[in-house]
Amino acid sequence: MVSGAASSGGHLISGGPRVRDVVRDVVAQVAPEELPLVEALARFDDASVVRRLARRGGRREPLGFGLGEIAAMVAPVVWLVVDEAARQLAGAVASRAATGTRTVMRRVLRRPAAPVTVPELTREQLAEIHRRVVESAVQRGLGDKRATAIADAVVTRLALTAPGAPGAPGAPAQGTQEPPGSGSTAGSGTPAQG
Amino acid sequence: MTTTLPRTRVVDERSMGAGTTVRFALLVVLLLVSCGYVMGGITRAFSHPAGFGHLGCLLASGGDPFHGSALDNLLSASSQDAAYRACTARYEPTPPWWVGLAWPVLLVAVACLLFWGLPAWKARRGRVVPLAAIDHDGGIRRLLEEFAAVAGLARVPRVVVDPTAASTGAVVFGSNRRPTVCLHGGLLARRHTDPEGFRAVLLHEMAHIRHGDVTVTYITVAVWHAFVAVVLVPAVVYFVRAAVRISPMLRPAELPGLTRGLALMAFMVVLVYLARADVLRHREIYADRAAVRWGADPRGWAVVTPLPPQGAMRRALAAFAELWRTHPRWDLRRDSLADSAALFGVRALPLFLTGVAATLINYQAQGVTSRWAGPWAEQLRVLVSAGLITAVVGIALWRSVAHAVLTARRVPHGVRAGLWLGAGMAVGELVVDDVTLFRWLPARPGVLALVVLAGVVIVWWATQCAHLWVRVWQGRTIRPAMLLGLAAMWLVLSAWFTWWQYSGTFYVMGRPLDLTSLYESSALAAVPDAYRSTPVSVMVNLRLAAGEPFALPAVATLWIVPLLAWVIRPAAATPAWVHGALRGGDAGTPGRPEDALPSLRGVLLAAVLGGAAGWAALAGVMAFLHTRQPAPGRLTQHYAVGYYAWVLVALGVAAATAALVASARARRFRLLAALMAAGAATATAFAGTFVLASSDGCVQPLNTLVRTCGWRPEMSWPVFHYLLGPALLLGVLVAVGAAAAVAAAAAVVRRARGSSVRRAVPARPAGSRRPGPAARRLWVGVLCAAALGVTVTAMTNASGSKEGSQRGTTSLARPPAGPVSEETRRVQVVIWFAYGGEELVSRFTTASRDFTGLLVKGKGSIEESRVRPYCADFLRIARDAGDYFRVPDPRAQSHWKTFITRLDGVGRTCEQATARSDGDLLVSSVRQLVGAAASGSAATARMSELTRGLPLPRRSG
Known part of the structure; x- marks a missing residue:
């Protein structure tokens, strides 16, 4: 399905951009106030970040401020969707069970896991990611417009690594080339609709 | 003048102790004590070498855990005290003292690790x-x-x-x-x-x-997690395992205890979670208010929350879910930013949980302290548990009262709060074995209502006391007054705990109020008719209660502490502590005008009236008894004891009259007025009736014990001395009853008239009470001196009766006679046989066979030195059999008793024969041996017949 990606220890080590870089670039563009958080998240390995970001709802802890509002943040949406897409597209899901032991061993030995990277994506795959980002962002309390803006930024950033894209992997998503399915390209429609 | 304060006034929550730290401490103590109790019990169960668990010795002694009441079983065990001790030492050994402490120490160690590791x-x-x-x-x-x-x-x-x-x-x-x-x-x-x-x-x-x-929060969390690991999980596994492997023979007696063990664990989970969440919710509001004081914007608490649930069921479910949360609802938090009222209320749940904790701590810690020599350990235990409960409940009450007074709200009467506390204490009794032992419910569950009643009365009294002192206190802070009130409550609660544990629980277990029936059923003593009347029965029970430690000091405290409030000079300006509590707000004299203190003069008049009534009552009693006065020299015990009891009744009349009059006049603080008046009336009546009784014989129609006039204080003093303690106790009971009756009647009347026509009580500030401060202080001083005097006098001999009652319980001649089912009898006999009977029979069989073999081999000539060991052996077996339990079956016991007597005869005859080298005597001992063997065989045959079908090891005797 996706060429140029290989699985090693459950993590993709192809030459595509790292998920964390994609997240950082997108957050820098659409929610710069969350950059310190992305920086903090970057200190953990991808599996830990995804596992803990995926938890919904707050924890009731003694001497906390209380179960208040859940902030609608961009970084968790982007990280979770892009990570999931990267893993699915690389077929890493199938080997996840087998990698459990390795993960434990790695933790015991305190060896950092290789960061997950995003393989090259087709237009259809980018459109699917756009749809998922919008859906997830809306679910997490971000408005429709904001959700679309985030999805556009994600797709724009990922498109830089698409075949024929001029940007090098890991380059900031500041390119001028319009990504497939972006708002300007698809008019009022979303990639999922287009 | 007293002024009505606006209700919007906000009290600074820091002006008095929050009482939350001590609630955490209570939880930690409860967890530690439960750890020692539960794991100590499990350790002990594992150390039992025999297969009948902790019931073996009881059944062998003839106890009936299947149907008998807890009291019957206690009597059964204590009626053969030496045998029972020997049995438990062998089959149910108590682990070394340090084992009981090792588990809590382990718990603390694990908790420390968690506290530092978390x-x-x-x-x-x-x-x-x-x-x-x-x-x-x-x-x-x-x-x-x-x-x-x-x-x-x-x-x-x-x-x-x-x-x-x-x-x-x-x-x-x-x-x-x-x-x-x-x-x-x-x-x-x-x-x-x-x-x-x-x-x-x-x-x-x-x-x-x-x-x-x-x-404090994370210590509680760490101790709880350690409890789960060290106690909860192992205990649940043990209880389930024990329930699965329970012997069918013992199931009816074992199952309630095992179920209660599991229930206790479940209860602990609920109790700890609810209590901890409740305290944490309190601390959150403290933190919120502090944050706002420091400049936080209240809009920071503007969290969007779902709409409140619609419908009663959903609301109830939401309220239930709320109990488990560590944070209050957001709307309550927002409201509390402006008004601290939520921090001052007395709520049902904490009181109930504290009541449960009180019982659990008191009972479970008893297992540890009772093993330490000396009553001091027991009293220390009671003081510690009562201190914790007082700190939790008392601080909550004082805060609630002070808040109500400061904001001119109606002060809660405390009855509802007392009901919750008492209900908690009573429910706690049902999840421990204190009053149930081997049954699902105690023999007289209704007596547990006394516990609820005690909770009500103690909280009612503490609330009124707090109200009184809050009204008059003028110090810089309210803390000294609060400490006085808490110390008094501590003493009263300690007295209650002591009485309940050493007397009250026995009533729940089945002890009759009429102690004569207990004594007679256990063959302790033949009780003369004179002790069978109700007044005498009341006198004896009161006497026992007055002999408990803390009882009489607590009685004195009940009326001295409120009385001292009249010593304080009425305030001319707003008290300093009120300014502090309201942080310089719109201060004024606190409280509602209708809650003014009752006049001391009214209380004193009621006391004098009561004293006169008591004196008149005794005169009436003497006049009545005079009509039945025995002839000179023929004074009967019945007559004299009856007279003593009637003196007590007369003193009770004095207290009742004074309490009724004082509480009816008081309108507010009815209980305190009743207690003060009753106490003073009892002291007055005591003096008056003592004079009357000491001059018995001088007024002919009142002649009771003697017929000639004379001043004989030495004759009446022992009686009055004996009665003083019971009279003081009776005075308190009567005062509580009178105040409750008057308060209930007043409430009914008020309701009938309607609140709109409630009579306005003239506002009379403390300064306008009739007697001047000096006179008031003089009267208070006199009354306090009288209270202390009578209490000390009563205590000088109250301890004697306690020792007497303790002595009596260990010398029962026979177990209480009660019907025992055939099935129980069979089990008793099986265990009797297994725990020592079989061994005795076996020893006898071996000794007799060897002895007769020796005689046969000797062919008429045997050395004395070879015979003598057998003589000693027979004597030893007879002595050991005598020291062992009676056979639980009367017919078998009859044969067994004969066997022991005959065997003892064999030993003695044998010894004489060897001492005198008398062959004929030796032959005679052999004949006796045959007789003993026949009795032993008859006994074992009867036992075999009884236990047919059960696994009785069969050996011929």
Whole structure:
């Protein structure tokens, strides 16, 4: 399905951009106030970040401020969707069970896991990611417009690594080339609709 | 003049102790005590070498755990005390003293590990990042320094960030000395868009640190987790395993205890979670209010919450779910920012839980303290548990009363609060074996209502006492008055706990109020008819109760502590503590005008009236008894004892009259007025009736014991001395009853008239009471001196009766006779045989066979030295058989008793024969041996017949 990606220890080590870089670039563009958080998240390995970001709802802890509002943040949406897409597209899901032991061993030995990277994506795959980002962002309390803006930024950033894209992997998503399915390209429609 | 204060007045919650730390301490003590009790019991069960568990010796002694009451079983065991002790030492040994303490020590060790390890685990590298890692410009750090300075913290706490937590909150953990604040990712993301919310959250966390919440909270968490690991899980496994492997023969007696063991564990989970959540909710409001005081914007608490549930069922479910949360509802938190009322209420749940904890701690700790020599350990246990309960309940009551007075609200009467406390104490009795032992319910569950009643009366009294002192107190802070009230409540609660544990529980177990029937059924003594009347029965029970430690001091405290409030000079201006509590707000004399103190003169008049009534009652009694006066020299015990009891009744009449008059006049503080008047009336009547009784014979129609006039104080003093303690106790009971009756009647009348026509009570500030301060102090001094005098006098001989009653319980001649089912009888006999009977029979069989073999081999000539060991052996077996339990079956016991007598005869005859080298005597001993063997065989045959079908080891005797 996706060429140029290989699985090693459950993590993709192809030459595509790292998920964390994609997240950082997108957050820098659409929610710069969350950059310190992305920086903090970057200190953990991808599996830990995804596992803990995926938890919904707050924890009731003694001497906390209380179960208040859940902030609608961009970084968790982007990280979770892009990570999931990267893993699915690389077929890493199938080997996840087998990698459990390795993960434990790695933790015991305190060896950092290789960061997950995003393989090259087709237009259809980018459109699917756009749809998922919008859906997830809306679910997490971000408005429709904001959700679309985030999805556009994600797709724009990922498109830089698409075949024929001029940007090098890991380059900031500041390119001028319009990504497939972006708002300007698809008019009022979303990639999922287009 | 007293002024009515506006209801919007806000009381500073810091003006008096919060009482939350002691609630945490209560939980920790409960967990430690439960650990020692549960795991000590399990350790002991594992150390039983025989297969009948902790019931073996009881059944062997003839006890009936299947149907008999707890009291019957206690009597059964204690009626053969020496045999029972020997049996438990062999088959149910108590582990060494340190085992009981080892488990709590282990619990503490695990808790310490968790306490120190949890912060490290929560702040581990893979979970959070240090603030410095993301706060490159130091902006957040500077804000935290500012907040820490505002909160008065000596240094900025360590701060970490959990970037994966999306909530806009934070949490603090660690300890007071080394707290760590963890900022959630959502909070940081919102820092710029909602700086006020950020400030509110951080100041709230700083408040937790400033209030010292961190250490107590996480100690409780650590102890609870340690309890789950060290006690809860092993205990549940043990109870389930024991229930599955239970012997069918013992199931009916074992199952209730095992079920209660599981119920206790479940109860502990519920109790700890609910109590901890309740205290934490309280601390949250404290932290919220502190944060706002330090400049947090109340809009920081403007959290969008779902609409309140519709429908009664959903509301009830929501309220139930609320109980388990560590944070109050947001609407309550927002309201509490403006009004501290939520921090001053007395709520049902904490009182109920405290009541349960009181019973659990008191009963479970008994297992440890009862093994330490001396009553001091027992009294220390009672004092510690009563102290904890007093601190929790008393502080809550005082805060509630002070708040009501300061805000001119109606002061709660405390009856409902008392009901919850009492209900908790009673329910606690049902999850421990204290009054149930081997049954599902105690023999007389209705007596547990006494526990509820005690809770009501103690809280009612403590509330009125607090109200009285809050009204008159003028010090800089309310704390000294509160300490006095709490100390008094502590003593009263200690007295109650002591009485309940040493007497009350026995009534629940089945002890009759009429002790004569108990004594006779256990063959302790033949009781003369004179002791069978109700007044005498009441006198004996009161006498026993008055002999308990703390009883008489508590009785004196009940009326001295409120009485002392009249010593305080009436306030000319607003008391200093009121200014402090209202933080300089619109201060005035606190309280509602209708809650003015009753006049001391009224109480004194009621006491004089009561004293006169008591004197008249005794005169009436003497006149009545005079008509039945025995002839000179023929004074009967019946007559004399009856006279003593009637003297007590006369003193009770004095207390009742005074209490009724005083409480009816008082309108407010009815219970206190009744207690003061009854106490003073009892002392007055005591003096008056003593004079009357000492001059018996001088007024002919009143001649009772003697017929000639004379002043004979030496004759009446022993009687009056004996009666003083019971009379003081009776005075309190009567006063409580009178005050309750008057209060109930007044409530009915008030309801009938309607609240609109409630009679206005003239506002009379403390300063306008009729007697001047000097006269009032004089009267208070006289009354206090009288109270102390009679109490000390009564206590000088009260201890004698206690020793007497303790002596009596260990010398029962036979177990209480009660019907025992055939099935139980069979089990008793099986265990009797297994626990010692079989061994005795076997020893006898071996000795007889060898002895007769020796004689046969000797062919008429045997050395004395070879015979003598057998003689000694027979004597030893007879002695051991005599020391062992009676056979639980009467017919078998009859044969067994003959066997022992004959065997003893064999030994003696044998010894004489060897001493005299008398062959004929030796032959005679052999004949006796045959007789003994026949009796033994008859006994074992009867036992075999009884136990057919059960696994009785069969050996011929």
